[in-house]
Amino acid sequence: MNEDDGLEGVVAAHTVLSEVDGAAGRLVIRGHALGEIAGRWRYEDAVALLFEGFFPGPAPRADALARARREAFERLQPGDAAALGKLPPIEAVRALLARLPDGDDLATALRLVAAPAVYTAAVMRWRLGVPALAPDESLPQAADMLRMLHGRAPSEAQAAALDTYLVTVCDHGLNASTFAARVVASTGAGLASAVLAGISALKGPLHGGAPGPVLDALDAIGSAANARAWLEGAVAGGQRLMGFGHRIYRVRDPRADALKAALRRLSAEGGVDASRFALAEAAEHAALAILREQKPGRALETNVEFYTALLLEALGFGRESFTCVFAAGRVSGWIAHAREQVQKGRLIRPQSVYVGPAPEKERDAPALAH
Numbered sequence: 616m617n618e619d620d621g622l623e624g625v626v627a628a629h630t631v632l633s634e635v636d637g638a639a640g641r642l643v644i645r646g647h648a649l650g651e652i653a654g655r656w657r658y659e660d661a662v663a664l665l666f667e668g669f670f671p672g673p674a675p676r677a678d679a680l681a682r683a684r685r686e687a688f689e690r691l692q693p694g695d696a697a698a699l700g701k702l703p704p705i706e707a708v709r710a711l712l713a714r715l716p717d718g719d720d721l722a723t724a725l726r727l728v729a730a731p732a733v734y735t736a737a738v739m740r741w742r743l744g745v746p747a748l749a750p751d752e753s754l755p756q757a758a759d760m761l762r763m764l765h766g767r768a769p770s771e772a773q774a775a776a777l778d779t780y781l782v783t784v785c786d787h788g789l790n791a792s793t794f795a796a797r798v799v800a801s802t803g804a805g806l807a808s809a810v811l812a813g814i815s816a817l818k819g820p821l822h823g824g825a826p827g828p829v830l831d832a833l834d835a836i837g838s839a840a841n842a843r844a845w846l847e848g849a850v851a852g853g854q855r856l857m858g859f860g861h862r863i864y865r866v867r868d869p870r871a872d873a874l875k876a877a878l879r880r881l882s883a884e885g886g887v888d889a890s891r892f893a894l895a896e897a898a899e900h901a902a903l904a905i906l907r908e909q910k911p912g913r914a915l916e917t918n919v920e921f922y923t924a925l926l927l928e929a930l931g932f933g934r935e936s937f938t939c940v941f942a943a944g945r946v947s948g949w950i951a952h953a954r955e956q957v958q959k960g961r962l963i964r965p966q967s968v969y970v971g972p973a974p975e976k977e978r979d980a981p982a983l984a985h
C-alpha cells in the first residue's frame with residue numbers, strides 16, 4: 616500500500632453484519648443472500664436482523680419504529696421550513712439529524728432509523744412550499760415515507776418497491792460511510808454522532824451522491840440513438856460515468872439486479888415510464904461497451920446507483936433527494952456497525968507515515984557532523 620491508495624485490501628474490521636464478495640458479485644447480509652430478502656422483506660425486518668444482539672431485549676417491533684418517526688417529527692421547529700428548505704436536501708437532513716441526542720440504547724437507535732425518512736419527506740415538501748406531514752403510525756416505514764412525501768398513501772407496488780430499495784442498501788461491508796461511522800463510534804461518541812459521520816461521508820458523489828447525476832446524464836443523452844456518442848464524449852473528456860464502477864465489485868453489483876427487478880415489478884403495475892426505462896437500458900448497454908473498450912484493464916460494471924436513480928425517480932422522489940433516501944436505508948447498517956464496534960471496545964487509530972520535512976535543526980545536524 617502507498618499513501619495514494621484508498622486502503623484497498625486493508626482489513627479494518629471483522630463483522631457479522633455483511634459480506635461483499637467483489638469477485639463473485641455476491642452480497643450476504645447476516646446470513647441472507649441479497650436475493651433472499653430484497654423484494655420479500657419490509658425494511659423493518661432488515662432493521663431487526665441488523666440490530667439482533669446489539670441491544671438488550673427482544674428485536675424492535677414495527678410499532679416502535681413508527682413511534683420513533685413521531686418523536687423525530689416532533690423535533691421539527693416552526694422556522695425550519697424557511698431556513699432548511701433552501702439548503703441542498705442532504706445538508707438539511709444532516710442539520711435535522713444533528714438535533715437528535717446521542718446515546719447507545721435502542722430508543723436512540725430507532726429514532727435515528729426513523730429520522731431520515733421523516734426529514735427527507737419534510738425537506739422535500741418545504742422545497743415545494745408546502746408543510747411537512749406528520750407520520751402515520753399505522754403504516755410501515757416505506758409506505759409512510761412515500762405518504763409523508765406525496766400526501767397520499769402509495770399503492771402496494773410503490774411501497775414494496777421502496778422496501779426493496781431500503782432493504783437492498785441497508786448494509787454493505789466496510790464502505791466509506793460505514794467506516795466513518797465505526798471510527799466515530801469507536802471513540803465512544805454515541806450513535807447520533809456515528810450516524811452524522813456516516814451521512815457526511817455518504818454525501819460525496821463517489822459514494823452516495825451518484826444517482827442524481829445518473830438522471831442528469833440520461834436527460835443529456837435524450838434518446839437511445841444518442842447514447843453511445845454522448846457517453847463516448849463524456850469518457851473522452853475525462854468524466855466518470857455515474858452508476859458504473861465500484862471499489863470492490865469486479866463483476867456486476869448484485870444490488871443493480873435487485874433494483875432492476877423491482878423496477879420491472881413496478882413497471883408491470885404501470886408505475887414506470889416505459890420510454891425512460893428503455894432509454895436507461897440503452898444507456899447502460901452503451902456505457903458498458905464503452906468502458907470495456909476504453910478501460911480494458913478495468914472491470915467496470917453497473918453499480919447500485921444506476922437503477923437506484925430510475926427506481927427513486929419512478930417513486931416520485933426528486934433527484935436532489937436521492938442521497939437522503941439512501942441514508943434512510945443505510946442508517947440501520949451504520950448503527951449496527953457502530954454498536955458492533957462499541958462492543959469490541961477498541962478505539963480505531965491507524966498510523967500514518969510522515970513524509971514531510973524534518974525540523975530545521977535535525978536537517979542541519981548531518982551537515983554539522985561533517
Ligand code: ACO
Nearest residue numbers: 821822823825854855856857858859860861862913918920
Ligand atoms: N467511468 C469512467 N471511468 C471510470 C469509472 C467510471 N464510472 N470508474 C472508474 N473509472 C476508471 C478511472 O478513471 C480509472 O481509470 P485510469 O486508471 O485510467 O485512471 C480507473 O477506472 C479506476 O478504476 P477503479 O480502481 O476500479 O475505481 P476506483 O476504485 O478508484 O473508484 C468508484 C470506484 C469511485 C466507484 C468509481 O468507479 C466511480 O467514480 N464511479 C462513478 C461514481 C459512482 O457511480 N459512484 C457510486 C459507487 S456505488 C456506492 O458507493 C454506493
